[in-house]
Amino acid sequence: MAESICRNLRDGALEGEHAPALSIKDSIATPFGSDVFNYVLTKLSSNILAGKSQSKISILDCYTDPLGWKDSLKGPLDTENFSLKDPIEAVLFRHVRNLDLLLSAIIEMGEALARQGKGRFSVSIDSVTEMLRHASLSSVANLLSKVRSHASRLKIAINGVICKLDIKKVYDQNRISSTFWLLHSDLHEIRAIAALEYLSSMVGSLEPMNLSLNGQRGDLEKLSLLEQNSRKGKFHVRFKRRNGRVRVMCEDFHIKQSGINFTPVSSEEGIINQGLLPKVQFNLQLSEKERIDRAKVVLPFEHQGNGEPMHIYDGRRSLSEGKDEKASVLSENLQTNENSGKGEIIYFRDSDDEMPDSDEDPDDDLDI
Amino acid sequence: MAAMKTRMSSFSRNTSVAPAPQAPGLKSGPNGTIFLSSGIPDLDKILGGGFPLGSLVMVMEDTEAPHHMLLLRNFMSQGLVHNQPLLYASPSKDPRAFLGTLPSPVLSKDDRSHNRDPEQLQEKGLRIAWQYKKYFGEHRPNFDSHRDTKHEYCNDFDLRKPLERYFLTAQNICCLSIQDPPNLAAFRDCCAKFLAQFSRNNSSISCAGRVAIQSFCAPQCEYSNMEWDMLSFIRSLKGMIRDSNAVAVITFPPSLLSPSSSKRWQHIADTLLSVKAIPDEDKELANLLTGYQDMVGLLNVHKVANVNTQVPVILEATTFSIKLQKRRYLVLECLNQAPVDGSSGSSYASTGSCSGSTKTGTLDF
Numbered sequence: 001m002a003e004s005i006c007r008n009l010r011d012g013a014l015e016g017e018h019a020p021a022l023s024i025k026d027s028i029a030t031p032f033g034s035d036v037f038n039y040v041l042t043k044l045s046s047n048i049l050a051g052k053s054q055s056k057i058s059i060l061d062c063y064t065d066p067l068g069w070k071d072s073l074k075g076p077l078d079t080e081n082f083s084l085k086d087p088i089e090a091v092l093f094r095h096v097r098n099l100d101l102l103l104s105a106i107i108e109m110g111e112a113l114a115r116q117g118k119g120r121f122s123v124s125i126d127s128v129t130e131m132l133r134h135a136s137l138s139s140v141a142n143l144l145s146k147v148r149s150h151a152s153r154l155k156i157a158i159n160g161v162i163c164k165l166d167i168k169k170v171y172d173q174n175r176i177s178s179t180f181w182l183l184h185s186d187l188h189e190i191r192a193i194a195a196l197e198y199l200s201s202m203v204g205s206l207e208p209m210n211l212s213l214n215g216q217r218g219d220l221e222k223l224s225l226l227e228q229n230s231r232k233g234k235f236h237v238r239f240k241r242r243n244g245r246v247r248v249m250c251e252d253f254h255i256k257q258s259g260i261n262f263t264p265v266s267s268e269e270g271i272i273n274q275g276l277l278p279k280v281q282f283n284l285q286l287s288e289k290e291r292i293d294r295a296k297v298v299l300p301f302e303h304q305g306n307g308e309p310m311h312i313y314d315g316r317r318s319l320s321e322g323k324d325e326k327a328s329v330l331s332e333n334l335q336t337n338e339n340s341g342k343g344e345i346i347y348f349r350d351s352d353d354e355m356p357d358s359d360e361d362p363d364d365d366l367d368i
Numbered sequence: 369m370a371a372m373k374t375r376m377s378s379f380s381r382n383t384s385v386a387p388a389p390q391a392p393g394l395k396s397g398p399n400g401t402i403f404l405s406s407g408i409p410d411l412d413k414i415l416g417g418g419f420p421l422g423s424l425v426m427v428m429e430d431t432e433a434p435h436h437m438l439l440l441r442n443f444m445s446q447g448l449v450h451n452q453p454l455l456y457a458s459p460s461k462d463p464r465a466f467l468g469t470l471p472s473p474v475l476s477k478d479d480r481s482h483n484r485d486p487e488q489l490q491e492k493g494l495r496i497a498w499q500y501k502k503y504f505g506e507h508r509p510n511f512d513s514h515r516d517t518k519h520e521y522c523n524d525f526d527l528r529k530p531l532e533r534y535f536l537t538a539q540n541i542c543c544l545s546i547q548d549p550p551n552l553a554a555f556r557d558c559c560a561k562f563l564a565q566f567s568r569n570n571s572s573i574s575c576a577g578r579v580a581i582q583s584f585c586a587p588q589c590e591y592s593n594m595e596w597d598m599l600s601f602i603r604s605l606k607g608m609i610r611d612s613n614a615v616a617v618i619t620f621p622p623s624l625l626s627p628s629s630s631k632r633w634q635h636i637a638d639t640l641l642s643v644k645a646i647p648d649e650d651k652e653l654a655n656l657l658t659g660y661q662d663m664v665g666l667l668n669v670h671k672v673a674n675v676n677t678q679v680p681v682i683l684e685a686t687t688f689s690i691k692l693q694k695r696r697y698l699v700l701e702c703l704n705q706a707p708v709d710g711s712s713g714s715s716y717a718s719t720g721s722c723s724g725s726t727k728t729g730t731l732d733f
Contacts, residue, residue, distance in 0.1 A: 135594075137587060141588040150462070194431070194624050196587075240433065
């Protein structure tokens with residue numbers, strides 16, 4: 001499932017559509033958002049790589065000096081030390097509050113790389129949380145929607161933290177873009193999270209393995225649960241499809257030294273979406289017991305299969321018949337009391353004054 | 369029973385008040401209202417004729433699905449086919465581009481209605497009784513065949529075929545982007561100017577207008593955190609609409625507003641609809657609903673405008689499934705579902721909440 005997300009990002013948008021966008025949400029209970037982010041980044045680039053030897057990534061570093069303070073403090077401070085081990089180009093960006101400038105910087109950087117080789121524009125944002133610290137929700141949303149609708153061809157990464165990954169190559173295609181970002185859900189208001197989910201086409205949220213800790217559990221149990229949560233969790237993805245349906249997928253993940261592993265869900269959970277549908281008063285479904293009873297009911301117009309002449313019960317009890325029937329019914333009742341759960345059809349006529357059925361039985365010609 | 373008395377009382381129902389509308393695309397309804405079509409025949413039937421002139425229709429979007437666009441597209445196309453001026457506002461940079469996705473009307477109605485029946489016949493397997501169904505809804509099928517599309521009140525739209533160019537180059541379409549302006553003053557002025565063309569007076573209606581606003585509180589718009597300003601805009605728009613022969617449709621995602629704002633917007637609407645996404649490949653839902661494979665979403669009618677009357681409109685059913693027949697035609701069908709145990713649910717009248725997510729509030733209507 002994580003594979004399918006990455007594949008969707010790689011495939012990009014169709015003509016006239018906005019770029020697919022993935023939101024990765026984590027929280028303090030499962031703080032593994034950056035692991036998932038790195039996973040998606042590596043997967044995306046290795047998907048794209050597929051045979052090309054060269055690769056290129058550009059970083060817009062908004063972490064080292066976001067508000068331009070170091071610049072304004074002249075003097076003994078030596079700020080020119082971003083000597084990175086990997087030969088990645090990192091451009092310092094100092095005006096995080098001005099999102100128009102940020103957008104144009106992204107596009108400029110993108111176009112610069114595009115000139116070196118035709119490629120696809122893919123933007124990954126390490127932390128939208130960081131961006132929201134400096135700018136308002138509407139301007140960040142504006143930037144993200146402009147990124148999504150911008151059809152260019154390049155891959156750059158805007159990082160709150162300098163990216164340490166290897167360089168990758170961009171993929172050859174025209175006008176296809178994708179973007180993904182990381183978000184820490186407990187640092188924002190619900191409205192902000194809702195707005196970012198609105199803007200994305202896929203929402204991935206990380207949740208702890210065991211959701212609720214019952215207050216009555218012992219301390220030892222709590223500790224073991226905490227420990228489980230510290231390495232594992234669930235990854236839920238809501239994927240907005242083109243036809244308007246939402247695909248909900250779930251996987252377990254496990255953080256190891258080497259990275260993060262996704263495995264399909266171990267326990268089966270049935271989510272019944274009855275909340276979507278209006279509830280109606282009556283119940284047409286049968287419980288097991290009712291089903292068995294129904295199977296046992298002797299229908300009046302069927303051959304019983306035991307050679308006896310058919311008795312069609314019409315609900316009328318005339319005196320003479322009544323006595324006979326009563327006797328037979330009594331004996332039957334005794335038997336029925338012994339048999340458990342025999343079904344019966346009980347039919348009471350409205351009144352005994354009604355005209356008796358004519359001798360011609362209209363159903364006589366049915367061959368049952 | 370007073371049936372025998374034919375005394376003329378001093379009260380007499382004034383049925384000759386509503387002028388018979390000369391303009392195409394308008395239909396007179398009960399209580400002196402005049403309707404214009406929503407562009408979706410099933411929705412017109414559900415609402416009792418269409419959208420009444422002078423009303424405000426609000427559609428609550430689902431953030432996970434674009435079904436409100438389907439409703440908007442049909443609404444706008446219907447207006448263009450009937451040559452009704454249109455004002456369209458959206459939060460994208462280039463709203464004119466959306467006009468390219470408007471669907472084209474289907475030319476002959478019979479083509480579609482006949483296609484529908486054989487499918488249903490095969491589905492239900494009852495070949496005797498159901499052939500009478502075609503005489504119920506589509507009365508006078510022969511009569512309709514020689515009318516051209518302009519004169520039909522409500523057209524079926526083929527979502528795969530774009531609207532012809534000559535409809536779009538007409539002078540009467542105004543497109544606005546509401547993404548950049550920092551406040552709504554300019555937008556309000558634009559609406560006022562547009563609606564001034566249709567102001568009501570007692571003479572007959574020359575033409576009616578349509579206003580379509582998409583995703584009004586989208587987060588990328590700068591005014592989107594000014595909740596009172598947005599509310600006051602809607603209030604003044606409603607006032608302007610009341611005074612004119614026009615209908616406004618506003619779509620908005622309620623989960624992006626604060627709960628109190630969202631409630632206020634829902635109350636201010638004359639007609640309130642909501643669209644919902646459905647989960648994909650959900651086995652429980654597939655068992656619960658027939659026709660799940662063709663469904664793309666759900667439509668809920670929360671409130672229907674009652675103009676000039678105290679009697680509210682009570683619908684038989686409020687939840688409908690949105691299906692794309694042959695991937696072209698939008699149909700709304702009543703849900704066929706297996707009912708749930710009565711003790712766990714509540715009856716139709718008191719529940720208005722059919723939300724899969726817990727963010728939208730419950731509505732009691």
